Amino acid sequence: MSCSMLGIINATTEFDTFQTLTAHRTLASLPFAGRYRLIDFMLSNMVNSGITNVAIFTGQEVRSLMDHLESGKQWDLGRKRDGLFVFSPEGNSEIERFGSFAHFANNMTYFKRSKQQYVVVANCYTVGTLDFCKILDRHLETGADITEVVHNGEPLQTYILSKKLLLSLFEQYKEQRYYNIFDVVHDNRHTLQINRYEWTGYITNIDCLHSYYQSSLDLLQPTVWEQVFTNDEPILTKVKDEPPTKYKKGSKVRNSIIANGCMIEGEVENSIIFRAVKIGKGAIIRNSIIMQKCQIEENCVLDGVILDKDAIVGNGIQMTGTTEAPLVVEKGSVQRGVAHS
Template identity: 80%
Template structure:
C-alpha cells in the first residue's frame, strides 16, 4: 500500500527535564520499552502506512541515533529508490533553529528529487500507532491545506500537507515570519484552510522525565500493550542476537517486561528490564526501568529508579524514587556503599 507521502521526522527536539538521560544521546534514541528507541514508533508508523521515503532531521547528538538506524534495513528502508535519509546540522549554521524551515530548506534538493505528492511532518517523541493513510484520506476529502493531528484535543505536532505547499513555505518563510510549520498553524492572518484530525487510538507524548517514567510503566498494562504492539502494525527496531533470559532458583518476576540476555536471581515487580541485565540474589527491583547491561549485585532494593546503560549497583545498596520524581542514575556509574532516596 502506498499513500504517495514523504515522511519527515524532526529529531532535533530536546527537553531539559530528562536530566542525564539525554546528555549523551538525542531524545529520538532514548531507550524505551525494553528493546526499542523512541524514534522507532513514528518511523514504524510511517513504514506501516506505506511510506518508503523518510527524512530524519537531527540535532547535534547523533552518534547513538545513527548507530541505531544504520541503513534503515530493519524498517525496509535500505532501498535503491527512496529509502531513509539523515540530515544533520551544518557546522556553519550555529544560529539556525534545527527543525525549522531554514533547516529543511537547506536540503531543498532532497525535496525536489522526491516523487511523492504529499508530506507528513512528525516529531520523534510520540509513542503509539498512527495510520497516516486514514489521515491523508480525510485531508483530501476536506480539501484542507494543512491537517493537524490531535489527540484528546492536544496537538501531537504532526501535520499533513502537499509538498508544493511546503516548498512555497520554504520560499516565503522569512517574509511571512514563518520559521516552522507550527508558526503557520498558529497564525490567524493567512488564508490557509487548517483542519484537525482527532486520532482516537492510544498516544503518549514523551516530553519530560516524568512522562517517560509513567508511560514506560503504563506499557505493562495489557490494555495499553495490546494497542501499542499489535500484529497488524508492528513496531520495528534494531535487532540484536541475545540468548534467552535465565531465571535462576529463587527468582520471582511479576507484571514486568524482561528483554533477552538477562540473568535474574532476585525479585522483579512492575518493572522494565532491558537486554543483558543481571539482578543478583536477594535483590528487589520495583517500579523501575533498568537499561541495557546494568548489573545489580546482591541484596539491593531499588524502587522508583531509572538506571541508564552500563550502571553497576554494589551489594546491599538501596535506591528509592517516587512516581513524581524517579531516581535517575547516570550511564556508566558504579555505585557502592551509599544509599540514596
C-alpha cells in the same frame, strides 16, 4: 484512497527535563519499552502506512541515533530507490534561530528530487500507532491545506500537507517568522485552511522525565500494551542477537517486561528490564526502569529508579524514587557503599 507520501521526522527537538538521560544521546534515540528507541514508533508508523521515502532531520549529537538506524534495513528502508535519509545541520546558529524550516530549506534538493505528492511531517517522541493513510484520506476529503493530528484536542506536532505547499513555506519562513509548521498552523494571519484530525487510539508524547517514566510503566497494563504493539502494525527496531533470559532458582518476576539476554536471580515487580541486565541474588527491583547491560548486585533494593545503560549498583545498596520524581542514575556510573533517595 492510495496516494504517495514522503515521510519527514523532525529529530531536532530536545527538552531539558530529562536530567542526564539525554546528556549523551538525542531524544529520538532514548531507549523505551525494553528494546526500542523513541524514534522507532514514528518511523514504524510511516513504514506501516506504506511510506518508502523517509528523511530524518537531526541536531548535532547523532552518534547513538546513527548507530541505531544504520542503513534503515530493519524498517525495510535500505532501498536502491527512495529509502532512509538522515540530514544533520552544517551549523547550529541558523537552526537555533529559525527552527526546523531552516534545516529543511538547507536540504531543498532532497525535496525537489522526491516523487511523492504529499508530505507527513512528524516529531520523534510520540509513542502509539498512527495510520497515515486514514489521515491522508481525511485531508483530501476536507480539501484542507494542512491537516494537524491531535489527541484529546492537544497537538501531536504531526501534519500532512502537499509538498508544493511545504516548498512554498520554505521560501517565506524568514519573512513570515515561521520556524516550523506549528507556527503556521497557529498563526491567524494567513488564509490557509487548517483541518484537525482527532486520533482516538492510545497515544502519548514523551516530552519530560515524568511522562517517560509514567508512559513506560503504563505499558505494563495489558490494555495499553495491546494498543501500542499490534500484530498488524508492528513496531520495528534494530535487531540484536541475545540468548533467552535466564531465571535462576529463587528468582521472582511479577507484572514486568523482561528483554532477552538477562540473568535474573532476585525479584522484579512492576518494572521494565532491558537487554543483558544482571540482577543478583536477594535483589529487589520495583517500579523501575533498568536499561541495557546494567548490573545490580546482591541484596540491593531499587524502587522508583531509572538506571541508565551500563550502570553498576553494588551489594546492599538501597535506592528510592517516587512516581512524580523517579531517581535517575547516570549512564556507566558505579554506586557502592551508600543508599540514595
